[in-house]
Structures are given as C-alpha cells and as structure tokens.
Amino acid sequence: MKDSEKVFWDSMKNPAGNHHITAAFNSQSRTSSKLLLCLIFFISFTYLIYSLKLLSSPRLCSDSQPFSSSVDPLHNLTATAAISLSTSSQGGLPTTNQTELRHVVFGIAASAKLWEQRKNYIKLWFKPEEMRGTVWLDRKVKIDEDSDELPPIRISGDTSKFAYKNRQGHRSAIRISRIVSETFRLGLKDVRWFVMGDDDTVFVTDNLLRVLRKYDHTQYYYIGSLSESHLQNIYFSYSMAYGGGGFAISYPLAEALVKMQDRCIQRYPGLYGSDDRMQACMAELGVPLTKELGFHQYDVYGNLFGLLAAHPIAPFVSLHHLDIVEPIFPNVTRLQALDRLKIPMKLDSAGLMQQSICYYKSNTWTISVSWGYAIQIFRGILSPREVEMPSRTFLNWYRRADYTAYAFNTRPVSRNPCQKAFVFYLSNALLTNSTTGETVSKYIRHRAPQPACKWKSPSPSIIDFVKVIKKTDPKLWERSPRRNCCRVMKSKEKKTLMVEVGMCKEGEISEV
Known part of the structure; x- marks a missing residue:
C-alpha cells in the first residue's frame, strides 16, 4: 500500500489525526501551484521572444515604413504572408485577376471566296502581338506578305457527315457553327473566353473586355445580342446571339459544348444558319442568352447614321455587315471611314459613340453629341425622349421602310424643313492634356442641301465647326449606366461652337 493511501485509512480509523490529511493535501497543492506558475512563466517568456522577433522582422517593417503601434501586427503579418505566397507561387509580383486580352481567343468565320476583300476589316482591329485567334476558312488561300498582320489561318x-435540309440556306452553316469547338480543341492555355465573329465584323476590343469583366468566366455564360430586325428575331429566335455581331462563350461552357455539339447538330438538320444551331445546343445545355446591347448585327441596309448617332447607353463593342451598309463617314471608302474611327477609339474607347443631349438656349437649338462620330444641331427644342430614338436613315433587312419591322423604337426623319438636322462629322481628335486626360475632338459640317426655313430663330448654318472638350473616362462602365451631360461654352473662334461633355453634375439634367 502506498504511503498516501496508508495515511488516508489511518485517518479514517482515527478522526483526531485528520490534520495529517490536511497537511498532505496542502503539500501537494503547493507543488501543483509551483508547476502552474512555472508553466505560465514559460509561455509568457516564449510569447515575448516571438513578439520581439516579429518587431525586428524586415517583412513587417522597414526603414521607409516603420512599425506603428496603432496598427494590428497580426493584420500586417497576414497581409505580408499573402503577398509572399502570391509572389512565390507566381514567380514574380502578384497580378490582378482581371480579364485581359491574353485571356480571350477569337474564332473568325471566313470564306476563301471573299478573303482578299474582307481580310482588310480584320487588320483594322486585330493585333497579333496582343491577341490570340484563328481564322477558319473553307479551303486554302494564297498566303500574302500581310499574313503577319492577321491571325493564323x-x-x-x-x-x-452532318445532314443539312434547309433549302434556303447553305451547309457552310454547319462548318461555322463548329468554330468555337474547333478553336477549343487547339488546346490553348489560360483561356477564359472564346469570342466568335465574322470576317466582316470589326471589334472594339477594349469595350469587349469591359463587357466580359462583368461576368464570372468560371461559370456558364453565352453573351451577345439580337438582330435589329424584328422579323429576323421571330424567324430565328429572340434567345439567340447573332454570330455576325459577335458573341462570347466562357471556357467551361465551351468545354461542355465540345462534348455534345456534334450530336446536337445532328438533331437540327432543318435549321438555317450557324448561330441558330449554336442556340439550339445552348438550349439543350440549359444556358440562356445574356444580352449585351453593344454587339451589333446591323441587319439593315443603307445609312447607319441614325443608329450610330443614338447609340444605346452601353459600351460600343462591334459592327457587322460592313459590305452591305454605306460607309459610316461620307465621301470616303468603308475602310477609310473605319480607319478614322480608330482615332477616338484609341483616345477614349469607353466613350466612343456615347450620346449626350443639351440645348443652346439663346439660339433655341437642340444639340446631340455622338462622341467620336458626329454631332447634330436641330432648330427648336426636341425632348431627350425623342433624340435618344434612332432616326430612320436606314431600311430594314427586307429593304422596306417599315418602322414596325425593328426590334426597338425609331423616329421618322422630320418632314418639317426647319427641323432637318445639321450634321457635323468627326474630323480629328487629340489628347491635349495627358495629366487630366482632356481631349478635344473637331467636327466639320457636312455640306448637304438644306431646305428653306421661314423660322426667325438663328440657323445652325452659321456654324462650320464644332469642338468638343471631354476628359477620358476609362471607368465609365464601372458606374451605373447614365448618359453624359453636355454644355454649350463660349467660343472665341468664328463659326465654331464649343461644347463640353462629361459626367453630369449634381442635379444636372437635360432640360431647357
């Protein structure tokens, strides 16, 4: 029997000797207290040494950024450790997770028959040193010296092997519908988005990125827009992205499409085009169209002026059917017109084609600015509700002047001779202050015949030039959608109207 047990049983027999028990337990308690104090001292000393190490560590403070007692050192440690981890894993400085051009791969549908003509459209926007993409042709073409300005062919x-039974269409639609899948199978690395377009499509790639950055590329997304033709949308689908205007498919959705597309195509031999086949497969995958108004199919004929001068409040992403419509600037070729558009595109792509509406009160004029493209001056006061509607300068896809054939509101060109717009087209644009980002763009009056007007108010014919002052605004589309405001300014130059365009001030609206 142990001594402590003997003492316990002896005390039970002799209650008078209980003081021995108390003494024994007090002795054990003092021993435990000493051990506990030693343990506390050891932990405190260890923590003190560790804290001193943290304070002297160059990863937490430096001569240029001394440690501050007001900053939580644990917070600093966490942030520093995260930066260190990111740097070591990436092999360099940490980078943002923002989608860039290197994450986008273009698949361009082209035909050998029209290649010599349409390759020039691709040269306008595609930058081989910055972009990735492939032109998919139906047969081989002659490789010219300009091949280094184009994507690989x-x-x-x-x-x-695929059946095609639509009597009005062409079976090339099957080939074109498989471009996303064929581009995916090239096995390119670090891809987030596949963007489809035609050889007669011009992209504003900065604005394309602004649209794509709104969406999570790790999820299923099918992004594009509709036709301008109501009848086209009825015949095909209001849920379909029109391929000529361009559309984007996220990488995981493209991966899912590749696995099932050939089987899907076999189920729809009666469909007309490539884009409705694509939409049929999207329907089977259960993925709806995410509509973005800046993708433009332009299923119209004639003059695009009415559409471009009243662009919706959305980034201007693409133009299509360039061989069908007239040049967007008068008295030049289509390529020359598009080349001129590159000037404002480089200066402030976010603001390209964005409409502003204001009034020159003393002259009773309404002014509509489509920045980087054209300016209209109307006699009299037109409400913003009217001016933001495209004027019918174009015919619908079936070459009829039928306003009910469009998938959006339009307004007729005024029959009142006094309210015919005076149009000023972009001549040039310059960055005048690199620090503030201020630009000046100049617009010259288009010398078109003007009908006689009996109104007594001043005629806009006294103006030959309009100059627009505007600061670049690359974060325009990171805010909620809103038209910029414009303001008429005093001008020291003869026959020149000065206008300022920019964010609306507090309480500023378009009113007389």
Whole structure:
C-alpha cells in the first residue's frame, strides 16, 4: 500500500489525526501551484521572444515604413504572408485577376471566296502581338506578305457527315457553327473566353473586355445580342446571339459544348444558319442568352447614321455587315471611314459613340453629341425622349421602310424643313492634356442641301465647326449606366461652337 493511501485509512480509523490529511493535501497543492506558475512563466517568456522577433522582422517593417503601434501586427503579418505566397507561387509580383486580352481567343468565320476583300476589316482591329485567334476558312488561300498582320489561318474540319435540309440556306452553316469547338480543341492555355465573329465584323476590343469583366468566366455564360430586325428575331429566335455581331462563350461552357455539339447538330438538320444551331445546343445545355446591347448585327441596309448617332447607353463593342451598309463617314471608302474611327477609339474607347443631349438656349437649338462620330444641331427644342430614338436613315433587312419591322423604337426623319438636322462629322481628335486626360475632338459640317426655313430663330448654318472638350473616362462602365451631360461654352473662334461633355453634375439634367 502506498504511503498516501496508508495515511488516508489511518485517518479514517482515527478522526483526531485528520490534520495529517490536511497537511498532505496542502503539500501537494503547493507543488501543483509551483508547476502552474512555472508553466505560465514559460509561455509568457516564449510569447515575448516571438513578439520581439516579429518587431525586428524586415517583412513587417522597414526603414521607409516603420512599425506603428496603432496598427494590428497580426493584420500586417497576414497581409505580408499573402503577398509572399502570391509572389512565390507566381514567380514574380502578384497580378490582378482581371480579364485581359491574353485571356480571350477569337474564332473568325471566313470564306476563301471573299478573303482578299474582307481580310482588310480584320487588320483594322486585330493585333497579333496582343491577341490570340484563328481564322477558319473553307479551303486554302494564297498566303500574302500581310499574313503577319492577321491571325493564323486554319481549314475547318470536314462536315459532310452532318445532314443539312434547309433549302434556303447553305451547309457552310454547319462548318461555322463548329468554330468555337474547333478553336477549343487547339488546346490553348489560360483561356477564359472564346469570342466568335465574322470576317466582316470589326471589334472594339477594349469595350469587349469591359463587357466580359462583368461576368464570372468560371461559370456558364453565352453573351451577345439580337438582330435589329424584328422579323429576323421571330424567324430565328429572340434567345439567340447573332454570330455576325459577335458573341462570347466562357471556357467551361465551351468545354461542355465540345462534348455534345456534334450530336446536337445532328438533331437540327432543318435549321438555317450557324448561330441558330449554336442556340439550339445552348438550349439543350440549359444556358440562356445574356444580352449585351453593344454587339451589333446591323441587319439593315443603307445609312447607319441614325443608329450610330443614338447609340444605346452601353459600351460600343462591334459592327457587322460592313459590305452591305454605306460607309459610316461620307465621301470616303468603308475602310477609310473605319480607319478614322480608330482615332477616338484609341483616345477614349469607353466613350466612343456615347450620346449626350443639351440645348443652346439663346439660339433655341437642340444639340446631340455622338462622341467620336458626329454631332447634330436641330432648330427648336426636341425632348431627350425623342433624340435618344434612332432616326430612320436606314431600311430594314427586307429593304422596306417599315418602322414596325425593328426590334426597338425609331423616329421618322422630320418632314418639317426647319427641323432637318445639321450634321457635323468627326474630323480629328487629340489628347491635349495627358495629366487630366482632356481631349478635344473637331467636327466639320457636312455640306448637304438644306431646305428653306421661314423660322426667325438663328440657323445652325452659321456654324462650320464644332469642338468638343471631354476628359477620358476609362471607368465609365464601372458606374451605373447614365448618359453624359453636355454644355454649350463660349467660343472665341468664328463659326465654331464649343461644347463640353462629361459626367453630369449634381442635379444636372437635360432640360431647357
């Protein structure tokens, strides 16, 4: 029997000796207290040494940024450790997770028959040193010296095994519908988005990125827009992205499409085009169209002026059907017109084509600015509700002047001779202050015949030039959508109207 047990049983027999128990337990308690104090001292000393190490560590403070007692050292440690981890894993400085051009791969549908003509449209916007993409042709073409200005050319795979039963269409639609899948199978790395377009499509790539950055590329997304033609949308689908205007598919959705597309195509031999086949497969995958108004199919004929001068409040992403419509600037070729548009595109792509509406009160004029493109001056006061509607300077896809055939509101060109717009087209644009980002763009009056007007108010014919002052605004589309405001300014130059365009001030609206 142990001594402590003997003492316990002896005390039970002799209650008078209980003081021995108390003494024994007090002795054990003092021993435990000493051990506890030693343990506390050891932990405190260890923590003190660790804290001193943290204070002297160059990763937490330096000569240029001394440690401050007001800053939580644990917070600093966490942030520093995160930066260190990011740097070591990436092999360099940490980078943002923002989608860039290197994350986008273009698949461009082209035909050998029209290649010599349409390759020039691609040269206007595609930058081989910055972008990735492939032109998919139906057969081989002659490779010219300008090939270094273009994406690589590949021949589409054989589609003869697929049935095509639409009598009004062409079976090339099957080949074009498989471009996203064929581009995916190239196995390119670090891809977030596949963007489809035609060889007669021009992209504003900065604005394309602004749109894509709104969406999570790790999720299923099918992004594009509709036709301008109500009848086209009825015949095909209001849920379909029109391929000529361009559309974007996220990487995981493209991956899912590749696995099922060939089987899907076999189920729809009666469909007309490539884009409705794509939408049919999206329907089977259960993915709806995410509509973005800046993708433009332009299923119209004639003059795009009415559409461009009243662009919706959205980034201007693409133009299509450039061979069908008139040049967007008068008295030049289509390529020359598009080349002129590159000037404001480089200066302030976010503001390109964005409409502002204001009034010159003393002259009773309404002014509409489509920045980087054109300016209209109307006699009299037109409400913003009217001016933001595109004027019908174009015909619908079936070449009829039928306003009910459009998928949006339009307004007629005024029959009142006094309210015919005076139009000023972009001549040039310059960055005048690199620090503030201020630009000046100049617009010259288009010398078109003007009908006689009997109104007594001043005629806009006294103006030959309009100059617009505007600060670049690359974060325009990071705010909620709103038209910029414009203000008429005093001008020291003869026959020149000065206008300022920019963010609306507090309480500023378009009113007389």
